[in-house]
Amino acid sequence: xxxxxxxxxxxxxxxxxxxxxxxxxxxxxxxxxxxxxxxxxxxxxxxxxxxxxxxxxxxxxxxxxxxxxxxxxxxxxxxxxxxxxxxxxxxxxxxxxxxxxxxxxxxxxxxxxxxxxxxxxxxxxxxxxxxxxxxxxxxxxxxxxxxxxxxxxxxxxxxxxxxxxxxxxxxxxxxxxxxxxxxxxxxxxxxxxxxxxxxxxxxxxxxxxxxxxxxxxxxxxxxxxxxxxxxxxxxxxxxxxxxxxxxxxxxxxxxxxxxxxxxxxxxxxxxxxxxxxxxxxxxxxxxxxxxxxxxxxxxxxxxxxxxxxxxxxxxxxxxxxxxxxxxxxxxxxxxxxxxxxxxxxxxxxxxxxxxxxxxxxxxxxxxxxxxxxxxxxxxxxxxxxxxxxxxxxxxxxxxxxxxxxxxxxxxxxxxxxxxxxxxxxxxxxxxxxxxxxxxx
Numbered sequence: 185x186x187x188x189x190x191x192x193x194x195x196x197x198x199x200x201x202x203x204x205x206x207x208x209x210x211x212x213x214x215x216x217x218x219x220x221x222x223x224x225x226x227x228x229x230x231x232x233x234x235x236x237x238x239x240x241x242x243x244x245x246x247x248x249x250x251x252x253x254x255x256x257x258x259x260x261x262x263x264x265x266x267x268x269x270x271x272x273x274x275x276x277x278x279x280x281x282x283x284x285x286x287x288x289x290x291x292x293x294x295x296x297x298x299x300x301x302x303x304x305x306x307x308x309x310x311x312x313x314x315x316x317x318x319x320x321x322x323x324x325x326x327x328x329x330x331x332x333x334x335x336x337x338x339x340x341x342x343x344x345x346x347x348x349x350x351x352x353x354x355x356x357x358x359x360x361x362x363x364x365x366x367x368x369x370x371x372x373x374x375x376x377x378x379x380x381x382x383x384x385x386x387x388x389x390x391x392x393x394x395x396x397x398x399x400x401x402x403x404x405x406x407x408x409x410x411x412x413x414x415x416x417x418x419x420x421x422x423x424x425x426x427x428x429x430x431x432x433x434x435x436x437x438x439x440x441x442x443x444x445x446x447x448x449x450x451x452x453x454x455x456x457x458x459x460x461x462x463x464x465x466x467x468x469x470x471x472x473x474x475x476x477x478x479x480x481x482x483x484x485x486x487x488x489x490x491x492x493x494x495x496x497x498x499x500x501x502x503x504x505x506x507x508x509x510x511x512x513x514x515x516x517x518x519x520x521x522x523x524x525x526x527x528x529x530x531x532x533x534x535x536x537x538x539x540x541x542x543x544x545x546x547x548x549x550x551x552x553x554x555x556x557x558x559x560x561x562x563x564x565x566x567x568x569x570x571x572x573x574x575x576x577x578x579x580x581x582x583x584x585x586x587x588x589x590x591x592x593x594x595x596x597x598x599x600x601x602x603x604x605x606x607x608x609x610x611x612x613x614x615x616x617x618x619x620x621x622x623x624x
Contacts, residue, residue: 190308194317196366197301198324200260200359204297205328206336207267207290208236208416210352212329213337213435214345215421216562221345222280226553226565230546233417235284236291237539241532243295248528249388252521256300256307257367261360263300266293268356275349293356298325299527302511306523307369312457315512319453322508323445329415330442333435391526395595396517400530402589403467404510406582408534410474411504413541413578414497415441418571425566427487437497444501452505456512461608463509464593470506471582474499482572507534517596537581548574 211218211232219229251259270289277283298321305317332352340348391397414422415438423434456463477499481488488496514530515523552570600606 187308193308193367194305196362197256197260197304198321200264200363201297201301201321201325202328202331203264203355203359204267204294205325206331207271207328207352207356208240208294209329209332210271210290210336210349211236211287212416212420212438213333213431214340214348215417216424216431217340217345218283219562222283224280225546226549227543227546228280230417230542231284232280232287234539234543234546236287236294237412237416237535237542239288239291240295241535241539243292244299244528244532244535245388245525246528247296248299248524248526249385251296251300251303251524251528252387255369256304257363257369259296260300260304260367261363263293263296264356264359264363266290268293268353268360271349271353271356275346275353295528299511299524299531302515302527303524304367306515306520314515315457315460316450316453318508318512319449319505322505323442323449326442326445326504330439333438337431337435387522388525388529391514391518391522392529394517394526395592395599397514397526397529399464399589399592399596400510400513400517400526401533402510402585402592403464403513403533404507404530405533405537406471406585406589407467407503407510408507409503409537409541409582409585410478410578411441411500411507412534412538413545414500415504416538417542418545418575419497421562421566422571422575423493425562426568426571427493428568437494440494440497441501441504444498445505448502449505449508452509456509460516461606463512464589467506467509467589468586470499470502471586474503475579475582478575478578482575487568510534533585537585540581541577544577545574548577 215229218224218232219226222228247259247263267290270286270291270293272286273289274283274286277286301321302318305321306314309317336348336352339351413419419438420431420434423429423437424431429437452466455466477492477496481492481496484492510530510533511527514526518526549565549570552573553565556564597608600608
């Protein structure tokens, strides 16, 4: 446990996740090129990202069950291979329909990666290290977005669409080779009997029946939706055209998501490890700040100042770090045999919110463009005025999630009290008592 070999195996898993994130976000800097290559509207363009996320979300539960049955090494290798096939399909696609198929394959392969890396980490490291390691994995994995923002962006503009996505596919093929050669089961896996198909289904049912798993789902839903919507598709056209920053500056600004994760992720991991009964308060706090900053930006008369836009990117990115708390809920409220299924189910939450936001925003942008007599030209389609209206869709979607989060939290705390005798009082009471203790 926690050995040098454990760190080496974890390094390989994290590299696999970095490449997975690169494949996931590789469309974010190509929205304008995709619009021109396929000659499609904003709604049609959003289907590339939405189809990818629908499959990602739909595959989480089966991927979790397969992970419980076959282990992370097999699932990581298969996931990387499927992503490579998807990127090759996208690279060679002459039509939007074939491109959608490529993104579907990317989503299917991506679905297996993060939860496999978390499972691999749990095999090699002690449970006390898991909250912080989960955040660190998320932080380091976000380097994949830099790979899609700069090297892939450069290849796209120098050598074109096909070369860019074939180069991305080659990185996933390399991951397959490395994972098969190096990754092995850790000490926690020794002697464990993997479930057969029927037992995997029972593990999944047991995981979903636990209110802590549902709390993880809704925590992930409310915190990751906006971060993914902005980082995977609509952030680049909003920054480059809506705000008029241009492609290069927009790409550079999107890398702020990585810088934010470096500082925010470990801090959130440390806080949740120290105060495990207050994890939902951290999620709600981050989401509240996101809602306030988004409101200021969308209500700002004229073009918002650069500093405010930077703050928007930072707080939205913090939502991605906070979403990992949802996966931590799934892990801590389930037995080891169900960790894959529970984590997969919780991971569906944020991507369900993301794909809903992405698709509805695309529909609104198209509707506003038609209402103003637009021709579908990107400068008209992605105007700041249209984005102000379209981005408002975040509020009702996140609001619904918050309602269910409170419901799941109440049920989780009730079960904690009934089964373990742990009573979690209101946050303001805990803060008051803590203040009194410090003054004594």
